[in-house]
Amino acid sequence: MNEAIDVEGLSKRFGAVTALESVDFRVPAGTVFGLLGPNGAGKSTAIRILTTIVRPTAGHAAVFGYDVVRDAGTVRSLIGLAGQYAAVDKNLTGRENLRLIGRLTHVRRSRVRARATELVERFDLAEAGDRPARTYSGGMRRRLDVAAALVPDPRVLFLDEPTTGLDPQSRNALWEMIRGLVADGTTVLLTTQYLEEADQLASRVVVIDRGRVIADDTPAALKARLGNTIIELDVEEARRAARAAELVSARFSTRPDVEGTRLRLTSHDGSRPLLEILRLLDAHGLVPGAVAVHESSLDDVFLELTGRRAGDAPDSGRTSGEGS
Incomplete structure (x- = not known):
């Protein structure tokens, strides 16, 4: 069998x-x-x-x-x-x-x-x-x-x-x-x-x-579905992060995820969009305090699918009755 x-x-x-x-x-x-x-x-x-x-x-x-x-x-x-x-x-x-x-x-x-x-x-x-x-x-x-x-x-x-x-x-x-x-x-x-x-x-x-x-699916297929590269930018203030997300959304086809002061978006074109994003934000006085670029992982897929990280506590909308 x-x-x-x-x-x-x-x-x-x-x-x-x-x-x-x-x-x-x-x-x-x-x-x-x-x-x-x-x-x-x-x-x-x-x-x-x-x-x-x-x-x-x-x-x-x-x-x-x-x-x-x-x-x-x-x-x-x-x-x-x-x-x-x-x-x-x-x-x-x-x-x-x-x-x-x-x-x-x-x-x-x-x-x-x-x-x-x-x-x-x-x-x-x-x-x-x-x-x-x-x-x-x-x-x-x-x-x-x-x-x-x-x-x-x-x-x-x-x-x-x-x-x-x-x-x-x-x-x-x-x-x-x-x-x-x-x-x-x-x-x-x-x-x-x-x-x-x-x-x-x-x-x-x-x-x-x-x-x-x-x-x-296979881990490789799930990561490929998300995108090959993850770009993260920290603009050090939640209000400025929301504004930065609006600007990036208007220029690119996908809206970044915003978590506090951090913007996170996936790219199927490697890190190439990063330079344009930095120029865009600089033109509006929103220069990031930190930038990170890495290949997508199952952690990124998990966050994209569930809106939570694997170790996060269950939210109020959970339906599971016991354990994990």
Whole structure:
């Protein structure tokens, strides 16, 4: 089967609150798929449904053809889950944690010890494997948590914001481990607020906002749709920024986004418009105090689509009922 996950019309309501509304997406087998959205968008609700923790209100979801409600037991045998926070027992050693997970997930007793050894070595935990997990650094605990999700050798691994709170070195190390898993045939569904993470790892992303899918494409296609270059100018006063936006809008085909004193516009023509913009603003006494030019990223796409940055708190118009 080419599709590891198939989601059609998925909806979830908690009383009067809508967490997901008619969500559709498909995840090809053997890939990393990014599920993105602001805080409160419904990402974690989708993960809970796909991992059989909660039932959908409406719609259909399947993992390798098995319905997450009707075939929940089979689905659980096919998946692994590492949540937003490390779920290891701090008083057990790394190896003991993995052996415990093996017993809980009904891995053959003859296989449990060998599997624990394989995983502590693969996740660079061999030297710390016989130490209590409470002595581990944050990055080590996250690696152990992901290793625990892999004890039963799942075909699909769900990673719900796996690198939250990690330093850049630990984050990069976990990225390499995820790439290695996919190279071995595992399908990974990743939720994250680090847009660079999705850009680095995912072959396709879905953006959810207020419980609905607002974009579904490859990272490259989403960035190309926005524009190749982002130009930002700071005119140091909100009133002057609004005036500068009016002038730029009258000269160019698109209106800049204005955030406080900062103007932000996308360009499909590189940085070429910048000189004309500076001349225009200078002619009206609106010389920017700061100018920045950079290539578009998924962060820029995210801001363009949602009007918010990934880590922003949910606004008053949110519909999601729980989590992210």
